[in-house]
Amino acid sequence: MFATQIASAIDDARSLSCLNDISSAIWKGLAAGALGDEDAQRFAELIYARKTAIKASTEPLGRHSSPESRFPPRRPQRPPIRSVAIERRRRLASSGPLPPSWAYHFSCGELAVLRIIGDECRAKGTCTLPLAAIAARAGVCRKLVQNTIRRAKRLGVVDVEERRRPGRPSLTNVVAIVSAEWRAWLARGPRANRGGGKKVAPTDTRVSFRENEKPRGAAEPHTRALGRGEPRYGGA
Numbered sequence: 001m002f003a004t005q006i007a008s009a010i011d012d013a014r015s016l017s018c019l020n021d022i023s024s025a026i027w028k029g030l031a032a033g034a035l036g037d038e039d040a041q042r043f044a045e046l047i048y049a050r051k052t053a054i055k056a057s058t059e060p061l062g063r064h065s066s067p068e069s070r071f072p073p074r075r076p077q078r079p080p081i082r083s084v085a086i087e088r089r090r091r092l093a094s095s096g097p098l099p100p101s102w103a104y105h106f107s108c109g110e111l112a113v114l115r116i117i118g119d120e121c122r123a124k125g126t127c128t129l130p131l132a133a134i135a136a137r138a139g140v141c142r143k144l145v146q147n148t149i150r151r152a153k154r155l156g157v158v159d160v161e162e163r164r165r166p167g168r169p170s171l172t173n174v175v176a177i178v179s180a181e182w183r184a185w186l187a188r189g190p191r192a193n194r195g196g197g198k199k200v201a202p203t204d205t206r207v208s209f210r211e212n213e214k215p216r217g218a219a220e221p222h223t224r225a226l227g228r229g230e231p232r233y234g235g236a
Contacts, residue, residue, distance in 0.1 A: 003035060003039050003043075006022065006025070006026060006029075006035075006039075006043055007043070007046070009022050010022055010043065010046050010047055010050055011050075013050060013054075014054070015054065016051060016054060016055075019047050019050055019051055019054075022043075022047060023043075023044070023047050026040055026043050026044065026047075027040070084139075085139035085140075086139060087139075088112070088138070088139035089108060089109055089112040089138060089139035089140060090108060090112075092111070092112035092115040092116070092138060092139070093108040093109070093111035093112045093115070095115060096189065097111055097112075097114050097115035097118050098111065098114055098118070098182060098185065099181050099182060099185045101181065102155075102157060102179065102181065102182060105151075105155060106148070106151070106152075109138070109139075109140045109144050109148075110144070110147075110148040110151065112138040112139060112140060113134060113135075113138045113140060113144065113145050113148040113149075114148065114152065114157075115138070116129070116134050116137045116138050117129075117134065117149075117158070117175055117177075118177070118182070118186055121175070121176065121177050121186070122186045122187075125176075126174050126175060126176045127174070127175040127176075128172050128173075128174055128175075129172065130172050131145045131146060131172075149173075149175060156178065156179065157177070157178065157179045157182060158175050158176060158177055158178060158179075159175075159176045159178045160173050160174070160175055160176075161173060161174040161175075161176070
Protein backbone atom coordinates (compact mmCIF):
# COMPACT_ATOMS: atom_id res chain seq x y z
CA MET A 1 0.00 0.00 0.00
CA PHE A 2 2.80 2.43 0.89
CA ALA A 3 4.65 1.65 -2.35
CA THR A 4 1.52 2.34 -4.41
CA GLN A 5 1.07 5.73 -2.75
CA ILE A 6 4.71 6.65 -3.43
CA ALA A 7 4.45 5.75 -7.12
CA SER A 8 1.25 7.79 -7.49
CA ALA A 9 2.79 10.77 -5.70
CA ILE A 10 5.82 10.74 -8.02
CA ASP A 11 3.59 10.81 -11.10
CA ASP A 12 1.51 13.71 -9.72
CA ALA A 13 4.48 15.81 -8.55
CA ARG A 14 4.83 19.15 -10.36
CA SER A 15 7.69 20.75 -8.46
CA LEU A 16 11.17 19.89 -7.27
CA SER A 17 10.32 20.60 -3.63
CA CYS A 18 7.48 18.05 -3.78
CA LEU A 19 9.83 15.42 -5.21
CA ASN A 20 12.35 16.17 -2.46
CA ASP A 21 9.67 15.52 0.16
CA ILE A 22 8.77 12.22 -1.52
CA SER A 23 12.43 11.20 -1.60
CA SER A 24 12.71 11.91 2.11
CA ALA A 25 9.60 9.79 2.77
CA ILE A 26 11.07 6.92 0.72
CA TRP A 27 14.26 6.76 2.76
CA LYS A 28 12.29 6.98 6.00
CA GLY A 29 10.08 4.09 4.83
CA LEU A 30 13.18 2.11 3.92
CA ALA A 31 14.62 2.67 7.40
CA ALA A 32 11.31 1.67 9.00
CA GLY A 33 11.02 -1.49 6.90
CA ALA A 34 7.95 -0.34 4.94
CA LEU A 35 9.91 -0.54 1.66
CA GLY A 36 12.49 -2.93 0.32
CA ASP A 37 15.80 -2.02 -1.25
CA GLU A 38 14.57 -2.77 -4.77
CA ASP A 39 11.48 -0.56 -4.39
CA ALA A 40 13.56 2.29 -2.92
CA GLN A 41 16.04 2.08 -5.80
CA ARG A 42 13.23 2.03 -8.38
CA PHE A 43 11.52 5.05 -6.81
CA ALA A 44 14.82 6.93 -6.68
CA GLU A 45 15.25 6.41 -10.43
CA LEU A 46 11.68 7.58 -11.06
CA ILE A 47 12.26 10.70 -8.96
CA TYR A 48 15.47 11.49 -10.88
CA ALA A 49 13.68 11.15 -14.23
CA ARG A 50 10.79 13.28 -12.98
CA LYS A 51 13.16 16.01 -11.77
CA THR A 52 14.91 16.07 -15.15
CA ALA A 53 11.58 16.52 -16.94
CA ILE A 54 10.50 19.35 -14.62
CA LYS A 55 13.82 21.17 -15.04
CA ALA A 56 13.62 20.91 -18.82
CA SER A 57 10.10 22.37 -18.84
CA THR A 58 10.84 25.28 -16.52
CA GLU A 59 14.40 26.15 -17.66
CA PRO A 60 14.69 29.27 -19.87
CA LEU A 61 15.73 28.64 -23.43
CA GLY A 62 19.47 28.94 -23.96
CA ARG A 63 21.23 30.81 -26.73
CA HIS A 64 21.62 27.72 -28.91
CA SER A 65 18.12 26.33 -28.24
CA SER A 66 16.23 29.58 -28.86
CA PRO A 67 13.47 29.54 -31.49
CA GLU A 68 14.26 30.79 -34.94
CA SER A 69 14.33 34.61 -35.02
CA ARG A 70 13.21 36.83 -37.85
CA PHE A 71 16.42 38.83 -37.48
CA PRO A 72 19.77 37.52 -38.72
CA PRO A 73 22.17 36.36 -35.98
CA ARG A 74 24.85 38.81 -34.89
CA ARG A 75 28.24 37.98 -36.31
CA PRO A 76 31.14 37.77 -33.82
CA GLN A 77 33.36 40.83 -33.86
CA ARG A 78 37.11 40.27 -33.75
CA PRO A 79 39.94 42.69 -34.59
CA PRO A 80 42.00 41.68 -37.65
CA ILE A 81 45.23 42.30 -35.73
CA ARG A 82 44.90 42.13 -31.95
CA SER A 83 48.12 44.03 -31.23
CA VAL A 84 46.91 46.98 -33.32
CA ALA A 85 43.61 47.07 -31.40
CA ILE A 86 45.45 47.02 -28.06
CA GLU A 87 47.73 49.85 -29.17
CA ARG A 88 44.75 51.93 -30.33
CA ARG A 89 42.96 51.31 -27.04
CA ARG A 90 45.93 52.45 -24.96
CA ARG A 91 46.54 55.50 -27.14
CA LEU A 92 42.94 56.66 -26.80
CA ALA A 93 42.90 56.03 -23.06
CA SER A 94 46.10 58.05 -22.54
CA SER A 95 44.79 61.04 -24.52
CA GLY A 96 42.85 62.38 -21.53
CA PRO A 97 39.24 61.78 -22.60
CA LEU A 98 37.83 62.65 -19.15
CA PRO A 99 38.83 65.01 -16.35
CA PRO A 100 40.85 63.32 -13.59
CA SER A 101 37.90 63.48 -11.17
CA TRP A 102 36.00 61.04 -13.45
CA ALA A 103 38.83 59.18 -15.21
CA TYR A 104 39.91 57.15 -12.18
CA HIS A 105 36.52 55.39 -12.14
CA PHE A 106 37.21 53.64 -15.47
CA SER A 107 39.71 51.15 -16.85
CA CYS A 108 41.92 51.58 -19.91
CA GLY A 109 39.40 50.00 -22.28
CA GLU A 110 36.50 51.96 -20.78
CA LEU A 111 38.39 55.24 -21.19
CA ALA A 112 38.95 54.40 -24.87
CA VAL A 113 35.20 53.86 -25.29
CA LEU A 114 34.41 57.16 -23.57
CA ARG A 115 36.91 58.94 -25.83
CA ILE A 116 34.92 57.81 -28.89
CA ILE A 117 31.63 58.81 -27.27
CA GLY A 118 33.04 62.17 -26.15
CA ASP A 119 34.35 63.01 -29.64
CA GLU A 120 30.98 62.15 -31.16
CA CYS A 121 29.06 64.22 -28.58
CA ARG A 122 31.37 67.18 -29.09
CA ALA A 123 30.86 67.06 -32.86
CA LYS A 124 27.12 66.28 -32.97
CA GLY A 125 25.75 66.92 -29.48
CA THR A 126 24.89 63.25 -28.86
CA CYS A 127 26.35 59.86 -29.76
CA THR A 128 24.14 57.56 -31.85
CA LEU A 129 26.87 55.22 -33.09
CA PRO A 130 26.14 51.47 -32.99
CA LEU A 131 27.87 49.53 -30.25
CA ALA A 132 29.89 47.60 -32.83
CA ALA A 133 31.17 50.83 -34.40
CA ILE A 134 32.25 52.22 -31.02
CA ALA A 135 33.96 48.92 -30.21
CA ALA A 136 35.85 48.89 -33.52
CA ARG A 137 37.08 52.47 -33.10
CA ALA A 138 38.09 51.96 -29.47
CA GLY A 139 39.80 48.59 -30.05
CA VAL A 140 37.56 46.73 -27.57
CA CYS A 141 34.69 44.24 -27.71
CA ARG A 142 31.00 45.05 -27.99
CA LYS A 143 30.25 43.77 -24.47
CA LEU A 144 32.77 46.19 -22.95
CA VAL A 145 31.05 49.09 -24.71
CA GLN A 146 27.72 48.04 -23.18
CA ASN A 147 29.22 47.74 -19.70
CA THR A 148 31.02 51.10 -20.02
CA ILE A 149 27.84 52.96 -20.98
CA ARG A 150 25.91 51.32 -18.15
CA ARG A 151 28.64 52.21 -15.66
CA ALA A 152 28.85 55.81 -16.90
CA LYS A 153 25.07 56.13 -16.65
CA ARG A 154 25.06 54.71 -13.12
CA LEU A 155 27.72 57.25 -12.08
CA GLY A 156 25.72 60.13 -13.59
CA VAL A 157 28.17 60.92 -16.38
CA VAL A 158 25.90 60.20 -19.34
CA ASP A 159 22.22 59.69 -20.07
CA VAL A 160 20.98 56.93 -22.40
CA GLU A 161 17.77 57.02 -24.42
CA GLU A 162 16.62 53.68 -25.81
CA ARG A 163 14.76 53.65 -29.11
CA ARG A 164 12.92 50.32 -29.23
CA ARG A 165 10.57 49.41 -32.07
CA PRO A 166 8.27 46.42 -31.43
CA GLY A 167 8.52 43.85 -34.19
CA ARG A 168 11.42 45.64 -35.85
CA PRO A 169 15.12 46.09 -35.08
CA SER A 170 15.61 48.77 -32.45
CA LEU A 171 17.36 51.98 -33.38
CA THR A 172 20.70 52.76 -31.79
CA ASN A 173 20.63 54.31 -28.34
CA VAL A 174 21.17 58.03 -27.94
CA VAL A 175 23.99 58.75 -25.47
CA ALA A 176 24.22 62.32 -24.15
CA ILE A 177 26.75 63.77 -21.72
CA VAL A 178 25.11 65.12 -18.57
CA SER A 179 28.27 65.87 -16.59
CA ALA A 180 28.94 69.62 -16.78
CA GLU A 181 32.57 68.99 -15.83
CA TRP A 182 33.08 66.62 -18.75
CA ARG A 183 31.38 69.00 -21.20
CA ALA A 184 33.70 71.82 -20.06
CA TRP A 185 36.68 69.48 -20.38
CA LEU A 186 35.72 68.66 -23.97
CA ALA A 187 35.09 72.29 -24.82
CA ARG A 188 38.61 73.37 -23.91
CA GLY A 189 40.39 70.16 -24.90
CA PRO A 190 42.08 69.28 -28.21
CA ARG A 191 39.80 68.72 -31.15
CA ALA A 192 39.31 65.26 -32.54
CA ASN A 193 41.05 64.30 -35.78
CA ARG A 194 43.34 67.29 -35.50
CA GLY A 195 45.91 67.49 -38.29
CA GLY A 196 49.52 66.66 -37.50
CA GLY A 197 52.65 68.71 -38.10
CA LYS A 198 55.03 70.69 -35.97
CA LYS A 199 53.78 73.95 -34.53
CA VAL A 200 56.20 76.74 -35.48
CA ALA A 201 56.31 79.98 -33.51
CA PRO A 202 55.71 83.16 -35.54
CA THR A 203 58.73 85.17 -36.63
CA ASP A 204 59.66 88.10 -34.39
CA THR A 205 59.52 90.92 -36.94
CA ARG A 206 60.74 93.49 -34.44
CA VAL A 207 64.25 92.05 -34.32
CA SER A 208 64.64 91.76 -38.09
CA PHE A 209 63.37 95.33 -38.53
CA ARG A 210 66.00 96.77 -36.15
CA GLU A 211 68.73 94.85 -37.87
CA ASN A 212 67.74 96.16 -41.30
CA GLU A 213 67.14 99.68 -40.07
CA LYS A 214 70.05 102.12 -40.83
CA PRO A 215 70.44 105.75 -39.71
CA ARG A 216 70.41 108.37 -42.40
CA GLY A 217 73.83 109.29 -43.83
CA ALA A 218 75.56 106.22 -42.40
CA ALA A 219 78.25 104.76 -44.65
CA GLU A 220 78.25 101.10 -45.73
CA PRO A 221 80.81 99.02 -43.82
CA HIS A 222 83.41 97.02 -45.70
CA THR A 223 82.34 93.46 -46.34
CA ARG A 224 85.86 92.02 -45.97
CA ALA A 225 87.48 91.43 -42.59
CA LEU A 226 89.52 94.41 -41.34
CA GLY A 227 93.11 93.90 -40.26
CA ARG A 228 94.82 95.56 -37.32
CA GLY A 229 95.55 99.25 -37.96
CA GLU A 230 93.30 99.51 -41.01
CA PRO A 231 90.73 102.30 -41.01
CA ARG A 232 87.19 101.21 -40.34
CA TYR A 233 85.77 103.20 -43.27
CA GLY A 234 87.29 104.10 -46.61
CA GLY A 235 89.86 106.90 -46.85
CA ALA A 236 93.24 107.59 -45.28
